[in-house]
Amino acid sequence: MTCHLLIPAAGSGKRMGADRNKLLLPLIDKPILQWTLEAAIASEAIAWIGVMAQPHDYPDFQQIFNEISQLKPIRLIQGGATRQASVFNGLKSLPADCDRVLIHDGARCLATPELFDRCDAALQRMQGFIAAVPVKDTIKVVDGLTIVDTPNRDRLWAAQTPQGFHLEALKNAHLKALELGWEVTDDAALLEKVGLAVQIVMGEETNLKVTTQQDLAIAEFILKQRSSSNKLKS
Numbered sequence: 001m002t003c004h005l006l007i008p009a010a011g012s013g014k015r016m017g018a019d020r021n022k023l024l025l026p027l028i029d030k031p032i033l034q035w036t037l038e039a040a041i042a043s044e045a046i047a048w049i050g051v052m053a054q055p056h057d058y059p060d061f062q063q064i065f066n067e068i069s070q071l072k073p074i075r076l077i078q079g080g081a082t083r084q085a086s087v088f089n090g091l092k093s094l095p096a097d098c099d100r101v102l103i104h105d106g107a108r109c110l111a112t113p114e115l116f117d118r119c120d121a122a123l124q125r126m127q128g129f130i131a132a133v134p135v136k137d138t139i140k141v142v143d144g145l146t147i148v149d150t151p152n153r154d155r156l157w158a159a160q161t162p163q164g165f166h167l168e169a170l171k172n173a174h175l176k177a178l179e180l181g182w183e184v185t186d187d188a189a190l191l192e193k194v195g196l197a198v199q200i201v202m203g204e205e206t207n208l209k210v211t212t213q214q215d216l217a218i219a220e221f222i223l224k225q226r227s228s229s230n231k232l233k234s
């Protein structure tokens with residue numbers, strides 16, 4: 001158990017259309033963030049967890065931390081105005097002995113402990129990686145409403161988290177982004193921009209990012225299926 005995990009959880013959930021951070025919405029019997037944290041706590045690899053949050057969510061987040069087993073330290077870190085800024089704050093708050101880091105969206109609450117463990121193992125042999133799955137649809141590049149390209153699907157993967165990196169490389173890429181005003185939607189994109197290799201680790205088809213009301217309904221369905229197949233096994 002040596003791995004440090006940062007969880008960006010400082011969003012507002014605009015696309016969910018809720019009146020508060022979507023990570024506080026109930027999913028079956030507990031908040032979305034609690035599912036994410038429980039999977040991370042159950043992972044054998046993870047030793048330390050930092051959660052980036054907006055200060056107005058601190059009391060609710062603290063209550064979630066109190067609910068779950070305190071077998072692993074969980075630290076609250078102030079989030080930023082974007083996911084990128086929240087991650088950068090997280091990187092600056094890691095303990096001094098940390099040289100590699102996993103980053104996982106609070107909103108990806110269906111990731112399994114096995115996925116975290118597989119990602120930690122990847123981080124021992126790679127400078128940077130992301131969990132991803134091959135895309136199933138044909139993807140179109142569009143200008144206005146006119147298709148301008150149909151990229152070969154064999155080369156397209158849908159990016160997920162966890163994403164993992166050597167800390168110094170990722171911090172330097174974030175600093176360069178600040179200097180040059182780059183805005184990206186995941187950390188891998190920053191490493192790509194500075195010319196460093198980022199590899200793929202097989203993700204999970206069920207590791208969706210809960211973004212809309214429909215995603216919430218799908219997540220509930222998947223969790224109930226998991227629970228009934230676990231009952232059948234025991």
Ligand SMILES: Nc1ccn([C@@H]2O[C@H](COP(=O)(O)OP(=O)(O)OP(=O)(O)O)[C@@H](O)[C@H]2O)c(=O)n1
Binds near residue numbers: 022105
């Ligand atoms: N300023 C921000 C914005 C987002 N996130 C986190 O980044 C993850 C992925 O972002 P997304 O799913 O887009 O969440 P929201 O920003 O909350 O959603 P929306 O874009 O619909 O407002 C989420 O766990 C979210 O909490 C963050 O830590 N800090």
Ligand SMILES: C[C@](O)(CO)[C@H](O)COP(=O)(O)O
Binds near residue numbers: 158159185187
């Ligand atoms: C990091 C990510 O989950 C990979 O798919 C995604 O890019 C987050 O993007 P969002 O715009 O913050 O939803």
